[in-house]
Amino acid sequence: MSQNEAIIDYIRELLAPLGAISARRMFGGYGIYYDSVMIxxxxxxxxxxxxxxxxxxxxxxxxxxxxxxxxxxxxxEMSYWSAPEDAMDAAAAMTPWARLAYAAAVRKANSKPAPKAPKTRKH
Known part of the structure; x- marks a missing residue:
């Protein structure tokens, strides 16, 4: 197991109280997802x-x-901040921070304007 895989497995463990957590490779790192939302x-x-x-x-x-x-x-500066050091030690300490991240991600998704309907051509 690579060092990155070990870190991702540990993060999944920390975030497990939320539910199913997935990770996807991106830009040399990983995106962490809960409920199909990048948190x-x-x-x-x-x-x-x-x-x-x-x-x-x-x-x-x-x-x-x-x-x-x-x-x-x-x-x-991106809209992601490091997790508190003490939260990295236990799922119980991480869960409130992960919930804040999920709430922020959902608010951001809900603030995006609805996509415009495609223009139709009149015949």
Whole structure:
């Protein structure tokens, strides 16, 4: 088992109280999904959880840090923040944070405008 696989298995264990957790490879890391919703990502062995304006202050207060990626020579802060260190030790400690991530992801999905209907041609 590779180091990445071991990390993903451990994260699945931590998030198991939520329900079925899946992981998909993406951009050199992994996307973490619950109920078909991406709630987190793993990059360089670190779990980052989805945040929004409502949950970000809680992550900041817990000493978490944002996921930052480089694009075209500049740093871009994403809406994912590292999980609190103490939450990485037990599922009971992780579950509330994972629920915050899921709620943020659902709010984001629900805030997207409905897709426009395709234009029909008049004959």
């Amino acid at each position: 987190g990502l793993v990059a360089d062995g670190t779990l980052f959880l989805k945040t929004d304006e409502e949950t970000r202050p809680q992550f900041a207060a817990a000493g978490c840090r944002p996921f930052v990626t480089e694009s075209r020579g500049r740093s871009i």
